[in-house]
Amino acid sequence: MIIDTHAHLDFPDYKADLESVLSRAKEADIGCIINVGTSLASSKKSVTLANRFPPVYASIGIHPHDASKVSDQDWQALESLVNEPKVIAVGETGLDYYRNRSPHDDQQRIFHKHLILAKRHNLPVIIHCRDASDDCLKILDEHKNGLLKGVVHCFSGTAEVVKKYLELGLYVSFAGPITFSNANSLREVAKSVPVERLLLETDCPFLSPQQKRGERNEPAYLSFIIPVLASIYGLSVSDIQRITTFNAHILFGIGETEYEGKIAYAIxxxxxVNLTNRCSNMCAFCMRETYPIVKGHHLGLKKEPTTEEVINAIGDPGSYNEIVFCGYGEPTERLDVLIAVAQFLKSKGKRIRLDTNGHGDLINGRSIIQELKGLIDTICISLNAETAEKYEEICKPVFGKRAYPALIQFIKDAKQTIPNVQVSIVDVPGVNVEKCEGIARELGVDFRVRNYNVLG
Ligand code: SF4
Structure with a gap:
């Protein structure tokens, strides 16, 4: 299921064929559409549409263009809509100094009112900002607290500006312009937005994607935007669909998502393959206990799966390039299941990778590397620090001082036994990347720096 988080289906453009537009959206797997109000009348129509069509939800707000025309009665009428059951956001609101259709003072005053309304009702805010990022950020900064949440829609600014929105905890969405042939710089900016903060939108009837330029836009045209985002992020189309749907669910509370931990999941x-949530480390950067989500997959297991359950969850492994034992937990905590599943996968001719913290010997009370020989093609071991002291500080291993020397020995053993060995660190402050790279070089294995918070 895909979610279009910004549409204007109440506009006259859809008067003649709205049902056909919605039917094409359904065929394109668009399961939810947020219809975003731009005036009091448009907000009322959004609520009506939401009540009439199950996939449609409403956001209520007054566009900055009309800020100077908002009377007290208008505002009270808008506020009264907020309790309608399918109203799930406030906006679009913000600042537009490009068209300057309302004086800046009025725009700012009405923007403040929207933010107060959204926070009072614990709703996300849908922000429009054009040529006004300094003032927009200043106002948002005044309202920042645990209750400010929302999305900057149709982002078209710089990497520096998007960073500031992200620091405020906001999501970001890109509409059709991301597909334009001359939009290389916008696509570069999009790379700096973590996919965990990305949302999909069409902003229809405006901003049709490249393939439909000059035509009326509609929710089904997300199918032109998603492949471009997949290419920007180096992910698949289904990854982008799943992740953005999950993100929209978290922000707006709409759509479906899974809350049960997955045993096998594609990226x-x-x-x-997710064998366990147990781990002999408690890394400072690990979200295993608090937010076990990776690329829109929920990995918090209710119970550890048996070998049979893992094989069933894998299904036909034929189409995958590689099977990876990873998940949120240390796979060698379940060495017997790992080996049995790896034997099954090898019988199918699959390439197998093991991501591990390198504590397998300590966990199992014996050297385990020979048991992995011929099964594991690539092993990625988390080094995470240049010294035992630093490792203890960052990873808090249950094995205490024994952990780091055992990890180094495991890397040496792996080098002798497994075809491809890589060690990695996470770029948390205080880790000496050069020294870690030097250790990898001395051990004769590959080295990789993983971005903090980029998982999967
Ligand atoms: S080793 Fe991996 S799973 Fe274990 S605590 Fe560290 S980051 Fe989390």
Missing amino acids: RNSLY
Whole structure:
């Protein structure tokens, strides 16, 4: 299911064929559409549409263009809509100094009112900002607290500006312009938005994607935007659909998402296997306990799966390039299941990777590397620090001082036994990347720096 988080289906453009537009959206797997009000009348129509069509939800707001025309009665009428059951956001609101259709003072005053309304009702805010990012950020900064949440829609600014919106905890969405042939710089900016903060939108009837330029836009045309985002992020189309749907669900509370931990889950063309949530580390950067989500997959297991359950969850592994034992937990905590599943996968001729913290010997009380020989093609071991002291500080291993020397020995053993060995660190402050790279070089294995918070 896909979610279009910004549409204007109440506009006259859809008067003649709205039902056909919605039917094409359904065929394109658009399961929810947020219809965004731009005036009091448009907000009322959004609520009417939402009540009439199950996939449609309403956001209520007054566009900055009309800020100077908002009377007290208008505002009271808008506020009264907020309790309608399918109203799930406030906006679009913000600042537009490009068209300057209302004086800046009026725009800012009405923007403040929207933010207060949204926070009072614990709703996300849908923000429009054009040529006004300094003032927009200043106002948002005044309202920042645990209750400010929302999305900057149809972002078209710089990487520096988007960073500030992200620091405020906001989501970002890109509409059709991201597909334009001359939009290389916008696509570069999009790379700096973590996919966990990305939302999809069409802003229809405006901003049709490249393939439909000059035509009326509609929700089904997300199908032109998603492949471009997939290419920007180096992910698959289904990854972008799943992740953005999850993000929209978290922000707006609409759509469906899974809350049950997955045993096997796909990212790009790899299948990941989640054997356990147990781990002999408690890394400072690990979200295992608090937010076990990776690329829109929920990995919090209710119970550890048996070998049979893992094989059933994998299904036909034929189409995947690689099977990865990973998940939110240390796979060698379940060495017997890992080996049995790896044997099954090898019988199918699959390439297998193991992502591990390198504590397998300590966990199992014996050297385990020979048991992995011939099964694991690639092993990625988290080094995470240049010294035992730093490792203890960052990873808080249950094995205490024994952990780091055992990890180094495991890397040496892996180098002798497994075809491809890579060590990695996470770029948290205080880790000496050069020294870690030097250790990898000395051990004769590959080295990779992983971005903090980029998982999967
Ligand atoms: S080793 Fe991996 S799973 Fe274990 S605590 Fe660290 S980041 Fe989390």
